[in-house]
Amino acid sequence: xxxxxxxxxLSIQRAAEAMRAxxxxxxxxxxxxxxxxxxxxxRGIAEVYRxxxxxxxNPLIAHVLDAHGAREIVEGWDPRCDELTSxxxxxxxxxxxxxxxxxxxxxxxxxxxxxxxxxxxxxxRRLLQELGGESISAPSANRSGHVSPTLASHVAEDFATELxxxxxxxxxxxxxxxxxxxxxxxxRPTLLRPGTVTLESLRQILGDxxxxxxxxxxxxxxTAPRHYAxxxxxxxxxxxxxxxxxxxxxxxxxxxxxxxxxxxxxHTGITMPRDAHLxxxxxxxxxxxxxxxxxxxxxxxxxxxxxxxxxxxxxxLRRATA
Ligand code: TXA
Ligand code: MG
Numbered sequence: 001x002x003x004x005x006x007x008x009x010l011s012i013q014r015a016a017e018a019m020r021a022x023x024x025x026x027x028x029x030x031x032x033x034x035x036x037x038x039x040x041x042x043r044g045i046a047e048v049y050r051x052x053x054x055x056x057x058n059p060l061i062a063h064v065l066d067a068h069g070a071r072e073i074v075e076g077w078d079p080r081c082d083e084l085t086s087x088x089x090x091x092x093x094x095x096x097x098x099x100x101x102x103x104x105x106x107x108x109x110x111x112x113x114x115x116x117x118x119x120x121x122x123x124x125r126r127l128l129q130e131l132g133g134e135s136i137s138a139p140s141a142n143r144s145g146h147v148s149p150t151l152a153s154h155v156a157e158d159f160a161t162e163l164x165x166x167x168x169x170x171x172x173x174x175x176x177x178x179x180x181x182x183x184x185x186x187x188r189p190t191l192l193r194p195g196t197v198t199l200e201s202l203r204q205i206l207g208d209x210x211x212x213x214x215x216x217x218x219x220x221x222x223t224a225p226r227h228y229a230x231x232x233x234x235x236x237x238x239x240x241x242x243x244x245x246x247x248x249x250x251x252x253x254x255x256x257x258x259x260x261x262x263x264x265x266x267h268t269g270i271t272m273p274r275d276a277h278l279x280x281x282x283x284x285x286x287x288x289x290x291x292x293x294x295x296x297x298x299x300x301x302x303x304x305x306x307x308x309x310x311x312x313x314x315x316x317l318r319r320a321t322a
Contacts, residue, residue, distance in 0.1 A: 001156050001160055001163070002026070002080060002155070002156050002159050002160075002163065002165035002166070002167050003115065003164075003166050004152045004156060004167045004203045005167065005168055006164055007123045007168050007170060011166075011168065012126050012127055012149070012168070013130060014043065014166065015127055015130075015166055016127060016131050017132040018166055019036065019037060019041075019044060019131065019136070020038070022037075022041055022043035022047065023044060023164075023166075024043045024047040024048045024051055024165070025037075025039045025148075025165075025167075025168070026141040026152075026155045026159070026165060026166065026168065027123060027124055027127055027136075027138070027164045027167075027168045027170070028123050028124060028170025028171065029063070029119040029123050029138075029173065030091070030092060030119060030120045030121045030124075030150040030173060030174045030175055030179050031092045031119075031173060031175050031176070031177060031179050031195070032133060032136030032140045032141070032142075032149055032150055032176065032177070032178055032254060032284070033140065033141040033148075033150070033151075033152065033155050033167075033170075033173065034061075034063065034119075034124070034136075034139065034140060034141055035048055035052060035139060035141035035155075036048070036063065036127075036137065036138035037136070037137055038131070038134055038135070038137070039073060039103060039104070039107045039134070039135040039136065039139070040102075040103070040104060040107075040134065040135070041104075042104045042106050042107075042253065044137075045060070045104065045106045045107050046106065047261075048137065048138070048139065049106075050207045051128060051162055051320075052139060052142075052143060052144050053116070054141055054144045055144070056109065056110070057073040057109050057110055057315055058109050059108045059109030059110075059113075059115060059140075059279070060107055060108070060109065060115070060137040060139050060199070061094050061110050061115040061116065061138060061139070061179070062103075062107065062115065062116045062117075062135045062271075063096070063117060063118070063119050063128065063135060063136045064117075064118050064128070064133075065090075065118060065133055065295075066085075066089065066090070066118055066135070066246045067081065067085040067089065067118075068133075069128075069135060070085070070095070070097075071119070071216075072100070072135070073099070073100050073102075073114055074097040074098060074099065074100055074114060074116060074134055075097070075098035075099060075100045075101070075119075076098060076266065078097060079211060080189075080206060081184070082204055082302075084182075084205060084206075085118070087205065088197055089117075089118040089300075090118040090119060090120035090125070090177075090199055091118070091119075091120050091196075091197065092120075092177075092195050092196045093117060093179060093180050093182065094115050094116065094117040094118070094179045094180065094181045094182065095115070095116055095117070095182055095184055096113050096115045096181065096182065096183040096184060096185055096192065097113060097115075097116060097185065098113055098114075098185060099111065099112055099113050099114035100114070105227045108136045109182060109285075113183075113185050116135075118316075119204070119289040121159055121170055121173075121174075121237055122170075123168055123170040124170070127168065128193050132301040137145050137210050140178060141154075141159070142154070142155075142158045142176070142291060144224070145227060145228075146158060146228075146230075146231075147228055147229065147230055147282070147287050147291075147320070148177075148228060148284055150170075150173040150176045150284045150285055151172055151285065152168075152169040152170070154284070154288060155167045157288075167221050172281070172285075173219065173281070174208055175195075175277075175281055175282070176280050176282060176283060176284055176285075177195055177196060177280045177281075177312045177313065177316060178193065178195060179193075179196075179197070180193060180195030180196065180197040180198075180202070180312070182194070182202060185199075188208050188209070188210050189208070189209045189210065190209070190210040190211075190304075191209055192311040192317045193312075193319075194211075194311040195281065195312045196264050196277075196309065196312065197312065198277045198308050198312075199211050199311060200307070200308060215318060226319060226320045227319040227320070227322075228284075228320050229320050229321075230287045230288070230290060230291040230298055230318065231291050231318060232254070232289075232290065232295055232297065232298050234290075234297065234298040234299075234300060234320050234321045235297060235298070235299055235300070235316055235321050236300050236302055236318070236321045237299050237300065237301055237302065238302055239301060239302050239303075240301075240310075241301070241302075242262045242263060242299070242301060243262055243276070243303070244301055246263070246264070246299070249267075249296070249299075250298065251287060251296035252266040252267055252268070252293075252296060253268070253295050253296060253297045253298065254267070254270060254290035254293050254297075254298045254299070255267055255268065255269050255270065255293040255297050255298075255299045255300075256270045256283075256286055256287075256298065256299070256300045256301065257269060257270070257272060257299075257300075257301040258273070258274055258281065258284065258301060268290075268295065269289060272301070275301070275307075276310045277301065277309055278311060279310075280309065280313050281320050282315065283313065283317075287320060300317055300321065301315075302317075303317075314319065
């Protein structure tokens with residue numbers, strides 16, 4: 001198994017040294033754990049793609065300490081970024097901007113743009129500081145297509161065969177869903193991936209923001225319809241539709257629902273919070289647990305809303321069940 005390290009000064013130094021030597025290191029963020037390498041080191045970037053089994057055309061997010069760090073890797077500076085970054089950074093908002101020529105094209109999946117965000121998790125920030133403000137390119141620390149990790153142990157499970165991988169332990173990720181991705185290189189700002197920074201709050205700052213329902217793979221490969229998926233086949237069921245769905249299912253199912261008293265044996269109910277924020281922070285752990293039960297199917301009760309914070313939850317549920 002990989003090595004899980006408590007985030008002491010010494011282990012942060014070791015992690016930074018490993019990254020400077022061209023290795024990938026897993027670290028916590030407030031959204032999900034990331035598998036990071038130095039943005040400017042093509043060796044480390046290649047390691048990230050290899051370990052994740054990630055197609056080389058799926059670009060990575062560069063993590064920086066602040067807007068100053070972002071300006072080092074983007075071309076020009078879109079004036080809209082001032083307000084976005086002063087209000088929402090550090091935090092779960094990723095901006096897609098023109099890539100500076102000095103950023104290796106490998107770190108951007110071959111694109112002329114680069115996605116950048118400033119994580120708020122203290123361990124991620126200590127690692128960035130230890131690297132002297134150099135940017136870290138990091139996708140979520142899961143094998144490609146699988147559920148994102150919100151605990152160090154999730155990373156260790158996905159990368160069980162990577163014996164030398166260092167994982168900095170930062171506890172449970174506060175938000176538990178990947179960052180909001182906003183493309184500022186399009187004619188109008190475009191929401192590529194909903195997250196904890198809501199579409200409504202972005203519209204308050206920017207006015208118009210496009211939010212296409214189904215993303216083309218080309219626009220942002222990580223938004224392919226089936227993604228964030230457990231290994232057990234999963235299906236969404238309407239709210240209050242559990243009894244009807246289970247009546248048709250003779251084999252044991254795992255059921256993520258708001259009221260497990262509707263789940264008779266031999267099925268297993270997993271209680272989900274009614275609060276969108278709490279739901280988001282526990283969803284991936286629940287999907288990973290459901291996956292270990294050896295059930296025939298995972299059934300997931302549809303949340304009560306698809307707006308605000310629920311938009312990101314519903315987006316991930318659709319992809320997990322696509
Ligand atoms: O919360 C997060 O964003 C986490 C943590 C570790 O920061 N990272 C994460 O990375 O979710 P990843 O690689 O799993 O997802 C990045 C998403 C993908 O959908 C990718 O296609 C999109 O961002 N993306 C990255 N760079 C892009 C670019 N230049 N243009 C369009 N989409 C981009
Ligand atoms: Mg991912």
